[in-house]
Amino acid sequence: MRFIVIDGMDGAGKDTHAEFVRQRYAENGKVIIRTHPSDSLFGRLAKASLLRRGKVFHILAAIFYFFDVIYSLLRYYGKADTVIFVRYLGGVLYLPEKPAKLLYRLFCSVLPTSPYMFYLEAEPEVCMKRVAVREESEMFENIEDFKKVREKAFRILDGWKFINTNRSIEETRKEIEEILNELDRRFS
Secondary structure, eight states, rough: OOOEEEEEETTSSSHHHHHHHHHHTTTOOEEEEESSSSHHHHHHHHHHHTOOOOOOOHHHHHHHHHHHHHHHHHHTTHHHHHHEEEGGGGGGGGGGGHHHHHHHHHHHHOOOOOSEEEEOOHHHHHHHHHHSHHHHOTTSSSHHHHHHHHHHHHHHOOTTTTEOOOSSSHHHHHHHHHHHHHHHHHHO
16 A cells, blocks of 8 residues: 655645645556545534634644544555545644654654655745635634744654645646656555
């Protein structure tokens, strides 16, 4: 089984590029794609919390998000030739730095990881423009939080493939395609 993670900042193009990756592997076997927060009860509660403001909802969003990811792992991990998770361990980046580092290390020691882990990032201003068209904004969709999350990602996420999505979709896809080709040669 190929386990692919596409994580990153809001507005960085996670869903767009996850669909490209899904199409790539769908020709050669069953593919499951799970986007978090998902449609599970925990995912719906996480999403509702993200649309609110304040520390309580920040904590609730983190807790519900964690259980949403665990639910997806239990239900879908290993159930297809390729399983793609959109948003996974990068959710810890929305926590303060010390707990984010601690939880990231803990989660990596007990949850599945993969050589196929991509973190999509872009300049905070680019992400703001991309999310500005949405009807509702989440609590972290602001320039200051984008800056903090981006910097934490570079410091905390060891071994991930960082993909700059400031450029065109085609250029980004080409880079992802090249990395996937190399990983498939090494691990298939």
